[in-house]
Amino acid sequence: MEALRWEIPGKTTYPLEQNGLTYQVAFEGNTVQVYEDGQLLIEEDLSEEVLNHHRNPSVPLENQLLSWAQMVLNQFIQPCGQCRQVRLSFPLELTTLAHLAGFYESQGIHSICPSCTIAKERELEEQGKTMKESFLRGELQILGGTEEEIQRILNSAASLSIRHYIQSLGKTWRTGMLKFSDHRFYLVAMKVGEEQLDTFLLLARDSHGKLASLPPETGLPALGFQEGDELELLAFEK
Known part of the structure; x- marks a missing residue:
């Protein structure tokens, strides 16, 4: 994929288009945010302890932050196991569906995008209501x-x-x-x-x-x- 570039060095990258979607990464203090089509999908607090532990003093901090952001996009922009769209999709263990990872993996779903995660949560909620009613009947x-x-x-x-x-x-x-x-x-x-x-x-x-x-x-x-x-x-x- 195309490399990220700084719009404001150390703060915000230029928007990057990939598979018809736009990605942008922003750093504010110890917080990093990753956006997909303007929607915040990843937000992490990089404490001083984390930064110091992973800091490579031989590389300018701006370069290291940009490399980290690029690595995140390279790792997580992948086909969603549910909708098959290539976009930010995460291993089930990193989502709210982690407790059902084995169940979905048996169906061939190993990573899932946030939109499909929300849809699955709603589906499970409705299934729960339906099954409970069927059980009571x-x-x-x-x-x-x-x-x-x-x-x-x-x-x-x-x-x-x-x-x-x-x-x-x-x-x-x-x-x-x-x-x-x-x-x-x-x-x-x-x-x-x-x-x-x-x-x-x-x-x-x-x-x-x-x-x-x-x-x-x-x-x-x-x-x-x-x-x-x-x-x-x-x-x-x-």
Whole structure:
């Protein structure tokens, strides 16, 4: 991509057009701001400690700031995994969808632009309301209840279809159980990384008996989860 140039050295770059969008970077004191088509999308506070730690005294500060801004654009201007438009798009871990990263990565979405992030948040909110209403009407059954009911499901013929469903999600997914603090238990699919749990999906069955999975953002409100409730996740198998 074309290189950034200073409009006001050390303060503001000239607008740079890329893929039909305009980018500009501004520095004000210890704050850096990155704009896309006039919309502020990145704002970071570069404290003196951070600046001093990364400061290269052999390079003029204006040059180093410009190189940093260029690196940010080179790194984050990429295809959005949702809308496919090449624009500022961030790894899921750096967005408000971080807790659902495993779920969206299983759908082939690894980076997402702010517009699609907002759309996903609204979609999840609406899904949550719809699923909760379906759950209350008895049209959707989230698999679980008491510990005995969990065991009955696992000992029934349904366990095979559950196993196949989880295997279809990928090699890093395992069967697990979600325990509420009031001793309710629900079957989940758990995505486990090298050292920790990445995310989980609540398993459900619709009125036709078809298996489905709900991300926490959708499934937990349907089960009456409230902030402050304690949850525990247990894996059944490796």
